[in-house]
Amino acid sequence: MIDPFGRAVTYLRVSVTDRCDFRCVYCMAEDMTFLPKKDILTLEELDRVCSAFVRQGVKKLRMTGGEPLVRRDIMKLFRSLSRHLESGALEELTLTTNASQLGRFAHELADCGVKRVNVSLDTLDPDKFQAITRWGKLDKVMDGLAAAKDAGLAVKINAVALKGVNDDEVDRLVAWCGDEGYDLTFIEVMPMGEIGEQRIDQYWPLSMLRAQLAEKWTLEDIDYRTGGPARYCRVKETGGRLGFITPMTHNFCESCNRVRLTCTGTLYMCLGQDDAADLREPLRMSENDGPLEQAIMEAIGRKPKGHDFIIDRRRKQPAVSRHMSVTGG
Ligand code: SAM
Numbered sequence: 001m002i003d004p005f006g007r008a009v010t011y012l013r014v015s016v017t018d019r020c021d022f023r024c025v026y027c028m029a030e031d032m033t034f035l036p037k038k039d040i041l042t043l044e045e046l047d048r049v050c051s052a053f054v055r056q057g058v059k060k061l062r063m064t065g066g067e068p069l070v071r072r073d074i075m076k077l078f079r080s081l082s083r084h085l086e087s088g089a090l091e092e093l094t095l096t097t098n099a100s101q102l103g104r105f106a107h108e109l110a111d112c113g114v115k116r117v118n119v120s121l122d123t124l125d126p127d128k129f130q131a132i133t134r135w136g137k138l139d140k141v142m143d144g145l146a147a148a149k150d151a152g153l154a155v156k157i158n159a160v161a162l163k164g165v166n167d168d169e170v171d172r173l174v175a176w177c178g179d180e181g182y183d184l185t186f187i188e189v190m191p192m193g194e195i196g197e198q199r200i201d202q203y204w205p206l207s208m209l210r211a212q213l214a215e216k217w218t219l220e221d222i223d224y225r226t227g228g229p230a231r232y233c234r235v236k237e238t239g240g241r242l243g244f245i246t247p248m249t250h251n252f253c254e255s256c257n258r259v260r261l262t263c264t265g266t267l268y269m270c271l272g273q274d275d276a277a278d279l280r281e282p283l284r285m286s287e288n289d290g291p292l293e294q295a296i297m298e299a300i301g302r303k304p305k306g307h308d309f310i311i312d313r314r315r316k317q318p319a320v321s322r323h324m325s326v327t328g329g
Helices: 043-055 074-087 102-111 126-133 138-150 170-180 206-214 280-285 290-300
Strands: 011-015 060-064 092-097 116-120 154-161 183-188 219-221 231-235 241-245 258-261 266-268 276-278
Touching: 011 043, 043 060, 043 074, 043 280, 043 290, 060 074, 074 092, 074 102, 102 116, 102 138, 116 138, 126 138, 138 154, 154 170, 170 183, 170 206, 183 206, 206 219, 206 241, 276 280, 276 290, 280 290
Parallel strands: 011 060, 011 258, 060 092, 092 116, 116 154, 154 183, 183 241
Antiparallel strands: 219 231, 231 241, 258 266, 266 276
């Protein structure tokens, strides 16, 4: 699948549920309204859509949410999609998770061919963790990480850089990830969805974070890529890989290879734009995948050039009204 700007679309992220067992302050409002179950694609329907994408050339599938591991019977979807790994059609099946349920599922995920997981973790301080996630318990996440290690899954920690929240902890995160053998990526907070707080109060550009890190660590740029938007360096002192995802200060749209499916079957061709394609209707219209595949090709044909997020004092509205939990990360 080639979009109008000549970019090959080889990566699909699938939000399998909009529900989450955390309420991270930069991601969701405290009183979120979730989708009615009837609007949500069944696991069989999710499999059909993912498989249609794989037939059209998608090589990497990432399950996300909400929290993917709180969707009932989610392992059935991993299990069925693993057939595409076995056939060689798919190169990677993975997920982004808050790790709260990894203790239960890490081994089964590994058994389904998952090799690495992205774990979202912004702090190592239990009180701060509870304040950020509103509902989360750091102990449970640490148990999940231990289970991932035990199952042989490679872990990448994703931390959102939050001014006044974890800006005093970045050295500790770098050192801890180095000790544990985890890759670490910092992410700039994006203006997605009403959260009842001013984004400008949370936003900490990664150029500033990197300058702060460079006072303590030797950061050597490397060419390593995972198919996602992070740019990596090696931390000389720990030997660990450190990534930066900078949707605000440096957008990476020129090399975008991704599209995102919500749990209701809406396909977003860009995280930061509102245009979307409904895949649920063509999916449910026929048992034959022809209408679905045609809808996918039409959608790819209007993938936009990129996003233009802005966070400043004058702009009160988010760039897009949907929360990150709708399209996932
Ligand atoms: N529940 C899973 C998790 O915690 O990783 C997957 C979904 S979560 C929405 C995916 C990622 O989006 C997390 O790393 C989270 O920190 C990040 N995220 C949420 N809202 C964000 C925002 N406004 N800006 C930047 N990253 C955000």
